[in-house]
């Protein structure tokens with residue numbers, strides 16, 4: 001049954017005070033990469049409909065504060081990093097990572113006893129660094145622990161990050177992750193059609209899905225598939241790979257793995273952090289993390305680049321549903337049972353938060369988080385579909401690692 005407009009709004013609106021916005025504010029979300037702050041220590045961030053400024057102070061502390069100075073509303077993205085925080089560029093008011101105003105140079109000089117600065121605060125949220133990424137938490141205190149997913153912690157892998165701005169709501173990106181069948185039709189069918197139009201050979205060989213299944217576990221949902229020609233003990237069917245609730249897809253195998261966060265920027269934009277790891281071969285030296293910014297659609301949702309990789313085919317499907325999919329017009333079939341399960345889980349967890357409870361996957365016990373949270377995953381369908389190497393993230397190409405997979 002199609003949703004009502006109100007049911008669709010409840011699942012897609014992410015701003016402060018909305019039901020989904022409140023649920024998403026109970027999780028840590030990536031907002032950038034450490035190497036981006038090496039390049040420029042002050043950066044604009046838009047997350048869950050809030051405009052913010054991410055910075056690294058001269059002493060190396062990270063901060064995430066409101067986008068406007070409370071003095072005369074100049075953008076803090078023009079701020080200047082200081083030992084103790086970030087100074088507004090206009091009159092040099094200094095704010096720390098907790099949002100306190102530490103200095104007002106002119107006011108402190110003229111009327112030091114007034115301590116006007118004590119009356120001034122800027123919005124501030126906690127940030128933490130892990131695995132080359134910077135994560136932010138916009139919810140109520142006490143914040144849960146930042147999850148130590150294995151790929152963020154392992155020390156025998158190289159890392160690459162693609163940051164992809166996507167001009168549509170996050171839910172259509174996530175629905176795609178609960179829809180294994182699209183691999184056969186979007187990636188093999190539609191994908192190969194586009195290669196043919198470009199005069200190029202097919203990038204993969206279609207394989208038929210015999211069955212799909214979904215298993216809820218403590219951090220999300222494992223999705224499994226059985227393809228024609230695969231044995232019942234195939235890892236695609238016995239293990240599969242998980243969506244970590246609420247907005248993280250985990251893919252790959254023992255050698256080439258990935259974490260794909262679909263971070264809601266606002267109601268009509270998503271930022272995908274496509275984090276790829278590759279296990280180093282014995283004796284291979286570590287490579288620094290690479291960061292690549294990739295735009296496939298412009299602000300008018302017009303295609304501005306070639307559809308020449310698997311992930312780009314996904315992005316086309318998401319954006320081509322519109323800024324926010326009109327779910328009053330959908331006709332879901334039995335093949336969409338994963339999407340129906342996901343929406344039910346989102347609604348249940350919205351209700352948990354409304355009751356004052358922690359939602360699914362909240363980690364508060366350090367013993368659960370240390371040294372890392374290992375995620376089982378398989379990716380045999382890459383072989384079943386005979387996917388050409390150049391369809392994969394750059395880090396994975398020509399990189400059949402030595403360790404057993």
Ligand SMILES: [Fe+2]
Nearest residue numbers: 182183187314
């Ligand atoms: Fe896909």
